Amino acid sequence: MKLVTAEEQTHDRDLDITTETCPMTFVRTRLALDRMQPGQVLRLRLKGDEPRQNVPRTATEQGHSVLSATEAADGVLILLIRKKS
Structure with a gap:
């Protein structure tokens, strides 16, 4: 199975949590995923x-799939997460 890069993968929703700190980083991520349909992809900047x-x-522990993790030039990590079906 080939993992695709953030540029190749389409996504359904964007979320930027680069200014958030734990535990709010996952709280915001979870809220975004909860509002999405099963199988949709969230592009997350952290x-x-x-x-x-x-x-x-x-x-991953909650059953979602991390499709890719791409390091941006500005030190931001871009994750693509597919909501569990």
């Missing part, structure tokens, strides 16, 4: 060590 570790792990 920054900082704690969110980089916790957000993908927690999303």
Whole structure:
């Protein structure tokens, strides 16, 4: 299975949590995912060590799929997360 980059993957919703701190980083992510339909993709921009570790792990633990993680030039990590079906 080939993972696609953030530029190749289409997404249904954008969320920028680069200014948020834990635990609000995942609270905002979870609220966004809760408002989406199963199978839709969230493009998430985040920054900082704690969110980089916790957000993908927690999303996976809740049954969602992290499709890709791309490092942007400005130090922002861009995640694509598919909502569980």
